Amino acid sequence: MTVKRILISALVLGCVALVWLFLTFYERYSEEIDIGWGTKARHNPYLAAEQYLTDLQMKPRQADNISVLQGLASDATLFISSSSQVYNPTKAQELIGWVERGGHAIVVAYTGNFDSDSGRSENRDWLLEAMDVSIKEGYSEFELQQTLEQLLGEDAVLEPEQNPADAMREHNRKIDEGEPEEEPEEEPSRNPVVPEEDLITLPVEGNSGIQLYLDPSHLLYHPAFNDETYDNGPVFWAKISRDDSGVPFMQFERGNGVITLMTDSTLWQSQRIGHFDHAYFLQLLAGEGEFIFLTRPRFESLSKVARQYAAEFFLAGALALLAWLLLHGRRFGPLQPEPEVSRRSLLEHISACGHYYWQDDQCEALLRGYRQELLRRLDATHIDATKKRKLCDKLCAPTGMDERLVVETLWGKPPTTEETFTEHMRNLQRIEAVL
Structure with a gap:
């Protein structure tokens, strides 16, 4: 018999002996452990x-x-x-x-x-x-x-x-002194x-x-x-x-x-x-x-919900951060120049708005609305020529305007140039100031 066969036989006999010892001395038992409410x-x-x-x-x-x-x-x-x-x-x-x-x-x-x-x-x-x-x-x-x-x-x-x-106090004293709890002589009642x-x-x-x-x-x-x-x-x-x-x-x-x-x-x-x-x-x-x-519904505390869903929260946050980095990390073409941070003055803003309204043909609507409001306040929306003349005579003295200019301002044709439009608006403001 060779040495190799001797070693294999000894190994097999050892495994059999271990199995026999385990089956002979092994004893199965179960134990209930109270882990509290589920x-x-x-x-x-x-x-x-x-x-x-x-x-x-x-x-x-x-x-x-x-x-x-x-x-x-x-x-x-x-x-x-x-x-x-x-x-x-x-x-x-x-x-x-x-x-x-x-x-x-x-x-x-x-x-x-x-x-x-x-x-x-x-x-x-x-x-x-x-x-x-x-x-x-x-x-x-x-x-x-x-x-x-x-x-x-x-x-x-x-x-x-x-x-x-x-x-x-008695319970705390026993805990501080390490006094073991008394074992009950018999099983305590469930009541x-x-x-x-x-x-x-x-x-x-x-x-x-x-x-x-x-x-x-x-x-x-x-x-x-x-x-x-x-x-x-x-x-x-x-x-x-x-x-x-x-x-x-x-x-x-x-x-x-x-x-x-x-x-x-x-x-x-x-x-x-x-x-x-x-x-x-x-x-x-x-x-x-x-x-x-x-019954009234019961909800978990905020701290417990946070612990329960912490992994999902941080995973979602990491994905959101990655998406933000990918979005802002992409760039095509040359860099655009920095926008001007200085703001224009109020007069420049008003001038730009005026030019925009004039080019968009909205000044006539502004003038017409202003006129209608003044005529309503003067109670002269629908009046004949005689009443118009009397109204002009009444407005000439306080405004310093002649009758022709008052008639043109209140009932004349809309201006066609920027200068005449500005003049009409100024005259309307003079009339409004004396009301």
């Missing part, structure tokens, strides 16, 4: 709700204007993320008319610029006024908990005896820790009830709560277990459809739809037809 989820806060409805064989879609009502079927469900999108009384009546034909509208009351004294926003809310609903101020513990979750994580819990400032009296339990047929946690910072109020004889009032409402006079959720029947009013616009957003029974509540309210999310 692009679609950042643009569409209701993406999880749409996917949930799609899994239920429903047809969700997005819209950004109330004009979607014009082509909406009567069995559809329309979710309006802010009642301010019903921006005039005509649109409010269109929405109520569509509901009366069998539609279901879920509307979140707009609480921006809220006035606690009048119970309404500074801008008129046409839909709430049509339903005779006002807004009352609740309490802001919901907002504090939401802020803690954003800063400290979803597992942040505000103890009853602890205020948000103390919680933040945030909230006071029991803030939960809403809705009765459901065939179920012990569903639990919801709606934003209590603003509540809805209707006069029917205190007046049982009120017509067209809400047929159902959910009250928080507190002494508040308002409620976060109510329903009205209008014709064959239903209008649901609520104060929480984040209930079905991606960060909260998995809490409690929020997703099941969305399923109960959805009809058999389409489900339309009428």
Whole structure:
């Protein structure tokens, strides 16, 4: 056996040994890494709700204007993320008319610029006024908990005896001292820790009830709560277990459809739809037809758009610069002389304009227009010879012109030379000066 064959055999045996070792000790495993919200989820806060409805064989879609009502079927469900999108009384009546034909509208009351004294926003809310609903101020513990979750994580819990400032100081202290976070003994619940009296339990047929946690910072109020004889009032409402006079959720029947009013616009957003029974509540309210999310469009920030299209921007700029260089770099024939930068005097300009008008036969029109204006001012446009003579006698003394010159100036033939034209214009100016 030659040395070459020995080396080839050793190489083959080594490769086989490596393959055997890899197949013997290799272990495949998968690991999920949370990288945060994706692009679609950042643009569409209701993406999880749409996917949930799609899994239920429903047809969700997005819209950004109330004009979607014009082509909406009567069995559809329309979710309006802010009642301010019903921006005039005509649109409010269109929405109520569509509901009366069998539609279901879920509307979140707009609480921006809220006035606690009048119970309404500074801008008129046409839909709430049509339903005779006002807004009352609740309490802001919901907002504090939401802020803690954003800063400290979803597992942040505000103890009853602890205020948000103390919680933040404790969190910062652990970060500064490098203290490791305590590992939870058991898997944390998907639901945030909230006071029991803030939960809403809705009765459901065939179920012990569903639990919801709606934003209590603003509540809805209707006069029917205190007046049982009120017509067209809400047929159902959910009250928080507190002494508040308002409620976060109510329903009205209008014709064959239903209008649901609520104060929480984040209930079905991606960060909260998995809490409690929020997703099941969305399923109960959805009809058999389409489900339309009428939300405000969200746009990327200017800095992010600039980073996203920076390559195209600089490429277009480079091409434009290249085209400009090619355009101004070409030259045919000798260089033209530099144009004169000195400007002529005003008298030269007037003289040049006069010569141009004279050569273009426009001086007669100028003279005729000047004459007609003077005759109009003298009230002598259409007069006989006797009145002409009287007018000439009247003008001779103040102008220093004889009768023949006045007649020739006002009614004579147009001049044929530059000198006579100038003389006629000067005489007309003398007559005009004495008027």
